[in-house]
Amino acid sequence: QVQLVQSGAEVKKPGASVKVSCKASGYTFTSYTMHWVRQAPGQRLEWMGWIIAGNGDTKYSQKFQGRVTVTTDTSASTAYMELSSLRSEDTAVYYCARSSYGYMDVWGKGTTVTVSS
Amino acid sequence: QSALTQLASVSGSPGQSITISCTGTSSDVGGHNYVSWYQQHPGKAPKLMIYDVSNRPSGVSNRFSGSKSGNTASLTISGLQAEDEADYYCSSYIGSILFGGGTRLTVL
Numbered sequence: 001q002v003q004l005v006q007s008g009a010e011v012k013k014p015g016a017s018v019k020v021s022c023k024a025s026g027y028t029f030t031s032y033t034m035h036w037v038r039q040a041p042g043q044r045l046e047w048m049g050w051i052i053a054g055n056g057d058t059k060y061s062q063k064f065q066g067r068v069t070v071t072t073d074t075s076a077s078t079a080y081m082e083l084s085s086l087r088s089e090d091t092a093v094y095y096c097a098r099s100s101y102g103y104m105d106v107w108g109k110g111t112t113v114t115v116s117s
Numbered sequence: 118q119s120a121l122t123q124l125a126s127v128s129g130s131p132g133q134s135i136t137i138s139c140t141g142t143s144s145d146v147g148g149h150n151y152v153s154w155y156q157q158h159p160g161k162a163p164k165l166m167i168y169d170v171s172n173r174p175s176g177v178s179n180r181f182s183g184s185k186s187g188n189t190a191s192l193t194i195s196g197l198q199a200e201d202e203a204d205y206y207c208s209s210y211i212g213s214i215l216f217g218g219g220t221r222l223t224v225l
Contacts, residue, residue, distance in 0.1 A: 044206065044216060046216065047214035047215070095162055102169075103165060103169070104165060105165050105174060
């Protein structure tokens with residue numbers, strides 16, 4: 001079945017970077033777009049960016065521009081999201097989600113990233 | 118781009134119908150039909166309930182329906198059940214993605 005399996009929880013210090021992975025299975029990885037969405041504790045969903053897995057084109061939210069990088073390894077059917085210059089406000093659950101066109105039909109279970117000194 | 122506007126909470130009794138609204142602008146919700154709705158139970162990942170304003174993915178109950186009028190999209194849940202208690206988020210695709218602030222549905 002179609003699924004996205006994300007990497008495990010991370011604890012980082014302020015100023016560090018984190019890289020979260022999202023391994024896809026059950027479908028043709030390069031035929032879809034992968035989004036990254038985060039949710040701080042008790043807060044709303046917040047879109048970070050997407051990557052077209054077929055050609056590597058990316059688009060990022062202005063809020064994260066310059067701090068976030070989304071990549072793929074098509075040979076491993078895996079997407080990655082790297083967020084740099086971490087601060088306490090980046091403590092959140094980070095989700096990857098497959099997109100057909102404008103809507104996200106399959107989601108990973110989420111990766112908790114905690115930023116604390 | 119600002120978040121789409123949703124009421125913070127709504128409630129209803131089992132068997133009733135409720136509607137959750139999502140207000141944007143003519144540049145997002147009102148400008149196209151790329152509006153989707155997600156259900157999120159506590160501690161779980163979001164689940165797609167409605168896409169392209171009114172389409173239901175396979176496996177989603179037909180008690181869930183979507184519509185749009187002008188700059189406001191709506192999600193209606195009929196025959197409320199206890200398991201419908203969750204947070205609901207609307208979303209609009211405009212090249213980038215806008216989410217609403219979320220509406221917490223309480224089933225009394």
